Amino acid sequence: MESKNVTAEVLGVREVLLDSGAGELTGEKLADIASAVFSADSGTSELKEILDGWGAFSKPFDSVGLANVVQGYCWYLLGDLAKAEELLRKEKRSEAGYYYLVKATLGLQRLEDAAELVADARSRFPQSDKLQYLAIEIACRLRRDEEAQKLLAKLSGQADTSAEYAYHQGLIFESTGEYRDAIEWYRRATEREPEHANAFFRLGYLLDLHGDGDATDEAISAYEGCLKITPVHANAVINLGILYEDRERYHDARNCFETVVRYYPENRRARLFLQDAEASTRMFYDRDQEKKADRQSQVLKIPVTDFELSVRSRNCLQKMNIDTLGDLIMKSEQELLSYKNFGETSLKEIKDMLCQKGLRLGQGLEQKLGDPSSSRNPLEATVSPEVLDRAIETLELSVRSRRCMERLEVKSLRDLINKTEVELMSAKNFGMTSLNEIKRKLGELGLALKS
Numbered sequence: 017m018e019s020k021n022v023t024a025e026v027l028g029v030r031e032v033l034l035d036s037g038a039g040e041l042t043g044e045k046l047a048d049i050a051s052a053v054f055s056a057d058s059g060t061s062e063l064k065e066i067l068d069g070w071g072a073f074s075k076p077f078d079s080v081g082l083a084n085v086v087q088g089y090c091w092y093l094l095g096d097l098a099k100a101e102e103l104l105r106k107e108k109r110s111e112a113g114y115y116y117l118v119k120a121t122l123g124l125q126r127l128e129d130a131a132e133l134v135a136d137a138r139s140r141f142p143q144s145d146k147l148q149y150l151a152i153e154i155a156c157r158l159r160r161d162e163e164a165q166k167l168l169a170k171l172s173g174q175a176d177t178s179a180e181y182a183y184h185q186g187l188i189f190e191s192t193g194e195y196r197d198a199i200e201w202y203r204r205a206t207e208r209e210p211e212h213a214n215a216f217f218r219l220g221y222l223l224d225l226h227g228d229g230d231a232t233d234e235a236i237s238a239y240e241g242c243l244k245i246t247p248v249h250a251n252a253v254i255n256l257g258i259l260y261e262d263r264e265r266y267h268d269a270r271n272c273f274e275t276v277v278r279y280y281p282e283n284r285r286a287r288l289f290l291q292d293a294e295a296s297t298r299m300f301y302d303r304d305q306e307k308k309a310d311r312q313s314q315v316l317k318i319p320v321t322d323f324e325l326s327v328r329s330r331n332c333l334q335k336m337n338i339d340t341l342g343d344l345i346m347k348s349e350q351e352l353l354s355y356k357n358f359g360e361t362s363l364k365e366i367k368d369m370l371c372q373k374g375l376r377l378g379q380g381l382e383q384k385l386g387d388p389s390s391s392r393n394p395l396e397a398t399v400s401p402e403v404l405d406r407a408i409e410t411l412e413l414s415v416r417s418r419r420c421m422e423r424l425e426v427k428s429l430r431d432l433i434n435k436t437e438v439e440l441m442s443a444k445n446f447g448m449t450s451l452n453e454i455k456r457k458l459g460e461l462g463l464a465l466k467s
Contacts, residue, residue, distance in 0.1 A: 029053055029062045030073075036086050037077030041112050049086075050093055054246040060279055063090055081106075085113035092116050093247055095280050097123045111141045118150055122157070130154050145171065145180070152184045156191040164188050179209030186218060195226040206241065216241040217252040224259065224415055225422075235259065243275070250276045254286055255415045261293060269293045284456075285414065288449040315373050316342035323369050329362040341373060346380040393433045393466040403461060404430040411457045413450075420446040429463065436466050 032052040036045040053059040066073050067090055074083035088103035089112070100120040107113035114137040122130040134151045141147055148171060155164035165188055174181040186201035199222050205215035220238035223231040239256035242249040257272030273290035276283055318341050320333050332355055338344050344366070352358050352366065370376055396404065406429050408421050420440060426432050432454070440446055440454065458464055 029059055030066060033066065033073075033086065033090075034076060037074065037082060039078070041082060041085060041110065043112070046089060046112065049089065050247045053090075053093055054248055054279060057278060060094060060281075063094065067091070067094075081110065081113075085110050085116075088113065088120075089116050092120055095250075095282065097121075108137070108140070111137075111144055111147070114140065115144075115146055115150065118147075118154075122150075122154060127154065127158050131158060145174075149180050149184050153187060156184075156187045159191060161188060161192050164191065177208070179205045179212050179215065182208060183212060183215045183218070186215070190218065190222065195222055198222055199226075206238070210241070211245045213242050213245045213249040213252065216245075217249055217255075220252060220255060221415075224255070225418065232259065248275065248279045250280055250283055250286065254289060257289060257293065258415045261416075266293055285453060288452060289414075292447055292449045315375070316340060316345070318373070320344060320369075325369065326362065326365060328357060329365050332356075332358045332362060333366075341370065341375060342380070344370065345375050345377060348378040352377070393464075395433055395463060396430065399463065403463075404428065404433070408432060411454075413457065414453060416446065417450040417453055420450060429458075429461070432465070433458065433463050434466050440465070 029049075029052045032045075032048045036049060053063050056062075067087065070083075070087055074087070077083040077086070084103050085107045088100045088107070091097075091103065092100035097120040101117060101124065104113050104117035104120060108117070114133075118130050118134045118137060121133055131151075131154050134147060134154055138144065138147050138151060148167060152164045152167045155161070155167060164184075168181070168184055168188065171178075171181055175185075182201050182205035186198045186205065189195070189198035189201060199219060202215050202219035202222065205212050206219060209215070216238045220235040220242075223235035223238065236256065236259050239252050239259065242252035243256070253272050253276050257269040260266070260269035260272065270290065270293040273286050273293055276286035277290055280286065319339060320341065320343075321330070325333070332352075333344070336347075336352075336355060338347065349363060352363055353360075367377060408418075408426055408428060408431070411429075413421065421427075421432070424435065424439070426435065437451060440451055455465065
């Protein structure tokens with residue numbers, strides 16, 4: 017591994033690309049390209065310049081087919097999957113070309129197309145372990161768990177030594193919801209191959225969402241492992257930045273987002289999170305302002321038992337399961353008066369108590385007033401149930417957004433579109449960046465939040 021990095025650093029992007037155009041296109045040559053591109057801040061811009069003049073640059077290549085595969089791979093590295101797919105579709109005779117064609121299609125979220133392509137690729141290159149493992153990943157993404165396990169069984173001879181085997185066994189356990197086993201197999205993959213970026217990413221992801229005790233510390237360590245690996249694993253570095261933010265390490269978070277933007281300038285998520293991190297950095301020392309912004313949320317959590325109420329009022333609230341001021345403002349005057357032994361005197365007492373905190377009865381219900389039919393998102397009547405019942409995980413949201421979904425018990429797209437912007441924004445650590453992310457993801461499916 018060290019020799020590859022040294023070669024990439026000495027030769028530079030142009031030299032490494034020219035070297036890849038002669039002889040057999042090996043995995044080592046492709047790794048050298050990635051290492052050269054991402055080892056310097058100017059690597060990606062230099063590669064784009066080369067791609068802009070690719071016709072003249074690639075003339076020394078041994079063949080047009082080889083030039084197409086290398087060019088497609090370069091677009092894949094830069095994140096332009098559509099261009100990569102267009103070029104690589106022409107070169108299915110090359111194992112490397114076919115492999116990255118499937119990867120590009122998978123990255124474009126066309127899972128069924130990717131499954132068909134990988135099946136054809138495996139028939140052409142039946143001895144390719146890389147294609148076999150890629151087929152397992154696609155089967156997991158499609159929730160075809162039995163198929164994935166059968167495919168992995170054919171590679172059982174690698175079970176005790178291969179990082180790829182351990183990683184893909186982790187994928188299968190994760191797909192079936194056996195998160196503890198998945199975490200253990202991802203750990204094995206990183207131990208067997210300290211530069212397995214995908215294993216570090218999945219390990220950090222699961223530890224953050226499903227780990228116990230000090231799991232967040234290990235999740236951070238796993239994501240930090242991705243910082244040392246090229247090419248940059250954008251999602252891992254973004255998630256690391258979010259965890260840094262949660263710990264108020266705003267400068268570290270900003271560095272993470274800046275790293276992604278430096279290598280992938282078109283990454284919208286990284287740009288949005290960078291804006292939030294920069295704002296947080298500027299506000300870092302303004303603790304009074306931060307506390308003031310959170311005041312209303314804290315007020316709503318105040319127990320009603322903190323106030324000097326009459327025995328009758330206290331008993332009535334207790335029997336109605338009203339524990340906090342937040343619970344109380346979800347009730348109207350009519351609801352309270354309809355309760356046994358609750359009269360005008362108790363009502364005035366309650367209203368005076370709320371007034372002290374700038375609140376009033378029914379305040380929390382205002383968004384739900386009106387036609388009863390408007391309580392559900394009208395899109396439910398026009399969108400396919402198959403789409404609405406998709407698990408929220410299929411949106412592949414950022415860590416922060418996923419945490420919000422868990423807190424709000426949003427498990428499907430149907431649950432999500434029946435939330436308002438205000439409901440989402442009220443969740444802890446959920447800001448405009450996460451809101452914009454969710455609105456964009458829903459928009460791509462023709463969906464929207466409830467207005």
